[in-house]
Amino acid sequence: MIHRNVDAVVIGGGSAGLAAALALRTAGTTVAIVEREPFLGGILLQCIHSGFGLHEFRQDLTGPEYAARFVGPVREAGIEVFLNTTVMEIGEEPTGRSVIALSQNQGVVRFATRAVVLAMGCRERNRGNVAIAGTRPAGVLTAGLAQRLVNIEGCIPGRRVVIVGSGDIGLIMARRLTLVGCDVLAVVEIQPYPSGSARNIVQCLNDYSIPLHLGHVVTRIEGRDRVEAVRIAPLSDGRADAGKERRIECDTVLLSVGLIPENELSRAAGVPIDEGSSGPHVDADLMTGAPGIFACGNVLHVHDLVDYVTEEARRCGERAAAWLSGARKDAMLPVVPGANVRYVVPNACAAGRKNVFYLRALVVKNDALLDVRVGGRQARSQKLSHVQPSEMIRFSLEPDAVPERPAGEEAVVEVSIR
Amino acid sequence: MYDVAIIGAGVSGAAIARRLSLYQLSVVLLEKCADVSFGVSKANSGIIHAGFHHAPASLKARLEIAGNRAFDTLHAELGFPFRRAGIIVAAFSVEEMKTVEHLYAQGVQNGVPDLEIVGRERLLSLEPALSRDAAGGLFAPSGGIIEPYRFAFALAESAVANGVKLNVNWEVSAAGRQGDAWEIANARGEKLSARWVVNAAGLQADVISALFGGESFVIAPRKGEEFILDKGAGGPSKRVVFPVPSRTSKGVLVIPTVEGTVMIGPTAEEGDDKLDTATTPENLERVFQLASAMVPRISKKDIITSFAGLRPTLPGDDFYIELSEKAPCFVQVAGIQSPGLTASPAIAERVKDLLKTGGLSLREKPDWRPGIPHMERTRDHAPWEIDRLVARDPAYAHMVCRCENVSEAEVVEAVRKGHTTLDGIKYYTRSGMGRCQGGFCTYRIMQIVSRETGLPLDRITKHGPGSEIVRDRIGGGAPDARRGTA
Numbered sequence: 001m002i003h004r005n006v007d008a009v010v011i012g013g014g015s016a017g018l019a020a021a022l023a024l025r026t027a028g029t030t031v032a033i034v035e036r037e038p039f040l041g042g043i044l045l046q047c048i049h050s051g052f053g054l055h056e057f058r059q060d061l062t063g064p065e066y067a068a069r070f071v072g073p074v075r076e077a078g079i080e081v082f083l084n085t086t087v088m089e090i091g092e093e094p095t096g097r098s099v100i101a102l103s104q105n106q107g108v109v110r111f112a113t114r115a116v117v118l119a120m121g122c123r124e125r126n127r128g129n130v131a132i133a134g135t136r137p138a139g140v141l142t143a144g145l146a147q148r149l150v151n152i153e154g155c156i157p158g159r160r161v162v163i164v165g166s167g168d169i170g171l172i173m174a175r176r177l178t179l180v181g182c183d184v185l186a187v188v189e190i191q192p193y194p195s196g197s198a199r200n201i202v203q204c205l206n207d208y209s210i211p212l213h214l215g216h217v218v219t220r221i222e223g224r225d226r227v228e229a230v231r232i233a234p235l236s237d238g239r240a241d242a243g244k245e246r247r248i249e250c251d252t253v254l255l256s257v258g259l260i261p262e263n264e265l266s267r268a269a270g271v272p273i274d275e276g277s278s279g280p281h282v283d284a285d286l287m288t289g290a291p292g293i294f295a296c297g298n299v300l301h302v303h304d305l306v307d308y309v310t311e312e313a314r315r316c317g318e319r320a321a322a323w324l325s326g327a328r329k330d331a332m333l334p335v336v337p338g339a340n341v342r343y344v345v346p347n348a349c350a351a352g353r354k355n356v357f358y359l360r361a362l363v364v365k366n367d368a369l370l371d372v373r374v375g376g377r378q379a380r381s382q383k384l385s386h387v388q389p390s391e392m393i394r395f396s397l398e399p400d401a402v403p404e405r406p407a408g409e410e411a412v413v414e415v416s417i418r
Numbered sequence: 419m420y421d422v423a424i425i426g427a428g429v430s431g432a433a434i435a436r437r438l439s440l441y442q443l444s445v446v447l448l449e450k451c452a453d454v455s456f457g458v459s460k461a462n463s464g465i466i467h468a469g470f471h472h473a474p475a476s477l478k479a480r481l482e483i484a485g486n487r488a489f490d491t492l493h494a495e496l497g498f499p500f501r502r503a504g505i506i507v508a509a510f511s512v513e514e515m516k517t518v519e520h521l522y523a524q525g526v527q528n529g530v531p532d533l534e535i536v537g538r539e540r541l542l543s544l545e546p547a548l549s550r551d552a553a554g555g556l557f558a559p560s561g562g563i564i565e566p567y568r569f570a571f572a573l574a575e576s577a578v579a580n581g582v583k584l585n586v587n588w589e590v591s592a593a594g595r596q597g598d599a600w601e602i603a604n605a606r607g608e609k610l611s612a613r614w615v616v617n618a619a620g621l622q623a624d625v626i627s628a629l630f631g632g633e634s635f636v637i638a639p640r641k642g643e644e645f646i647l648d649k650g651a652g653g654p655s656k657r658v659v660f661p662v663p664s665r666t667s668k669g670v671l672v673i674p675t676v677e678g679t680v681m682i683g684p685t686a687e688e689g690d691d692k693l694d695t696a697t698t699p700e701n702l703e704r705v706f707q708l709a710s711a712m713v714p715r716i717s718k719k720d721i722i723t724s725f726a727g728l729r730p731t732l733p734g735d736d737f738y739i740e741l742s743e744k745a746p747c748f749v750q751v752a753g754i755q756s757p758g759l760t761a762s763p764a765i766a767e768r769v770k771d772l773l774k775t776g777g778l779s780l781r782e783k784p785d786w787r788p789g790i791p792h793m794e795r796t797r798d799h800a801p802w803e804i805d806r807l808v809a810r811d812p813a814y815a816h817m818v819c820r821c822e823n824v825s826e827a828e829v830v831e832a833v834r835k836g837h838t839t840l841d842g843i844k845y846y847t848r849s850g851m852g853r854c855q856g857g858f859c860t861y862r863i864m865q866i867v868s869r870e871t872g873l874p875l876d877r878i879t880k881h882g883p884g885s886e887i888v889r890d891r892i893g894g895g896a897p898d899a900r901r902g903t904a
Contacts, residue, residue, distance in 0.1 A: 001801070001802060001805055036817065036820070084816060086817040086820065088801065088823070089801070100801045102796070102801075102804065102815040102816075102817055102825075103815055104812055104813070104815055104816035104826075105812065106815075107804065107805050107808035107809075107812065107815050108801050108802070108804050108805050108808070108815065110801070123853075123854045123857055123858065124854070124857050126722075126723075126854065126855040126857055127723070127855065128646070128721050128722040128723035128724060128855055129721065129722065131699070131702055131718070131721055131724065133696065133697045133698050133699045133702070134696045134697065135695055135696045136695070136725060137880070137885060138879065138880035138881070138885035138886060138887055139887075141860070141887075142857045144857065145856070145857050145858075145860055145861065148861050149861060149887075149888055150892070152861075153861060153864075153875060153888075154891055154892045154893075155875055155876065155888035155890070155891055155892075156888060156889060156890035156891065156892060157887070157888050157889065158888075158889050158890075159889065159890070180892050219699070220696065222696075224693055224884075225880075225881070225882070225883075225884030225885040226884055226885055226886070240699075251889070264821075264853075
């Protein structure tokens with residue numbers, strides 16, 4: 001067993017882990033990144049399309065280019081990187097935390113540390129999670145797995161493809177598979193509106209005349225050894241309308257039916273999870289309910305843009321460094337979702353400094369109003385021309401928006417969309 | 419020339435093969451699929467029944483009890499995942515308690531050990547996850563849970579280690595007498611001959627019987643759909659929970675699997691399509707309704723996958739294990755549905771006896787080895803113990819499947835033991851069986867299979883020829899076998 005002492009261990013070397021580790025290191029702490037894959041950069045490396053970095057760098061970058069902007073500095077900053085290394089357990093110690101990992105090259109590695117940053121990202125929901133009926137042939141795979149097979153291994157899963165769900169990865173793969181010569185026959189979305197961003201609907205489906213069937217479900221997958229067809233039907237009163245069912249012959253079904261923050265490790269470490277975001281409940285410093293454990297990126301909540309992951313992770317690293325240096329914690333007010341809001345992250349707001357929030361709506365709405373109330377009094381209102389659950393909303397509160405000593409014991413920050 | 423050819427490497431065929439491997443016989447085990455247990459057995463619910471469900475006069479009841487008793491020894495020898503978790507039958511009314519009394523009497527007559535009728539309070543203490551509406555029930559501590567494919571794999575591995583020849587992708591398509599032996603052929607024109615044939619062909623047992631001029635019967639597939647729930651579901655029950663059975667089925671059960679997930683099902687639907695393993699939305703609803711009535715904690719939110727299996731049933735629903743009266747040197751092992759897995763050790767014993775009755779001479783091998791090497795799994799060890807494994811092979815510290823914590827070394831072992839399809843590797847190691855259902859590990863496993871076997875990526879299949887995972891390569895041509903580490 002190898003022993004390492006560091007101030008902070010960052011679990012995950014994707015976009016969140018890289019930015020958090022850099023911020024920690026910049027603040028003078030010693031940091032180790034633990035990454036399962038043989039490389040840093042995470043899922044960005046299989047995202048060879050562009051569209052990354054418009055906020056962060058004011059440039060249109062591909063996923064690997066975006067990752068490279070962080071991997072270089074991480075290598076130069078003296079951050080210890082453990083590749084091919086999987087964290088098995090986060091433990092509690094009298095002096096802080098322990099992190100136990102298995103490394104292909106080093107065997108068991110045990111870190112003694114004071115802070116842990118959770119940056120494990122998320123996983124794709126799969127066929128079982130959405131209970132698609134039918135047989136279980138080869139040719140049914142998640143969009144992210146297909147992306148990996150196409151963009152890294154150079155393999156094409158099949159020739160005639162139906163995509164279930166209109167999440168962003170599915171939309172990106174509709175375009176990608178079209179470009180490598182496949183026929184993408186349909187994208188089937190259960191909701192009456194797309195799950196992916198408007199930009200991707202235009203650039204990945206409309207530009208290639210790929211039909212999008214909103215309010216439709218896949219009722220059955222057919223085929224014994226290999227997918228032969230899917231049956232799809234429109235929803236009527238929440239049920240598949242069997243009378244309008246039709247059969248699409250295909251050899252491949254891609255699933256893009258949502259992402260789930262991967263918090264099995266967090267739960268095992270006793271980190272409380274927020275029902276709305278499926279990520280850890282965090283305070284204004286992005287510290288979870290377990291002291292010394294911080295969280296950022298898609299393990300905290302599923303982001304729509306990597307630029308926001310970077311922004312959040314950098315702040316997480318900065319706050320973790322401040323906590324490590326023994327800085328006094330600011331007074332905080334709880335932040336709760338109000339009308340039409342699924343979740344707001346973080347779950348607390350610090351008095352006397354600028355606070356940045358991310359939220360997801362429960363509704364599709366035009367000409368909406370973001371309404372933020374502190375202790376019942378409006379602290380901010382902002383017009384939003386269009387709101388939909390698939391697009392994350394970012395807003396900030398200026399330092400003077402939250403009083404140092406909020407009136408009343410029950411003071412909370414409530415965020416609504418009206 | 420083999421002494422015995424066994425057709426079908428499901429749990430029955432594999433158990434028979436292992437039983438016969440004790441004797442100085444040459445035995446071949448023929449399987450049409452790409453791996454052992456890929457037919458009926460892989461969709462088994464994984465229960466070692468206690469033996470109270472069937473009437474004492476039936477062959478099923480006798481073999482079920484005898485089979486159950488054999489599992490402690492088999493587990494010690496073969497190391498497959500198995501635990502006597504205990505079985506509960508939960509009654510929800512006075513009427514249902516009457517059936518419980520009947521099951522108790524039947525079980526006692528069959529010889530089920532330590533069987534008890536329990537009142538509401540004891541029932542709820544035996545299984546706290548049970549609905550408070552339960553009235554009472556039956557408790558059979560000798561019932562257990564098992565990984566069906568691992569059991570079948572272990573039986574086959576033990577048989578092969580003791581000299582049995584295993585031929586997979588070998589579908590019997592023709593048979594005829596040559597002197598006093600059978601000549602058997604597959605569709606590729608490959609032939610072999612054997613003095614005796616055991617028909618353990620599951621759903622195809624009727625077809626195989628006809629091919630050899632044996633008795634005429636019809637195997638009807640009875641479909642069962644099952645749903646798997648994630649480990650995080652808190653293991654809603656500690657024991658296998660049965661409802662009070664109906665005439666055609668034991669009902670929808672809640673099964674805590676040996677590896678920590680939860681299985682609910684199966685349904686029971688008569689059909690005539692031996693290939694129909696499709697699940698349906700209607701049965702999903704029904705199974706959840708029935709299961710959550712017994713164990714309220716069960717939630718659809720926790721589903722990670724579903725599947726359907728087919729039970730090979732005969733009219734009358736009993737096993738049919740006899741020497742054929744029409745075909746010479748031919749043993750029928752048909753209608754092996756529930757409790758076939760539980761009964762399999764006793765089925766094998768009966769087949770051995772039938773062969774002896776038929777004139778096959780059985781002399782024990784002096785060097786028969788009952789055990790197979792213990793399979794190391796990283797997840798079974800505490801961190802400070804893993805260094806010992808790593809010293810032997812660093813691949814034990816390379817985690818391939820993050821949901822089930824499967825290391826590269828375990829995947830390599832599966833491949834080296836001949837499990838080269840993704841399903842075979844999944845059943846052997848559990849990689850891809852967890853909550854992400856292979857979303858992360860599929861490509862890693864494909865790389866390992868490619869490296870170990872030299873197969874290009876487009877030849878790697880889910881469950882055999884025709885089920886390739888990828889069909890093409892960008893720019894045309896076959897994908898290369900990737901070298902280096904996964």
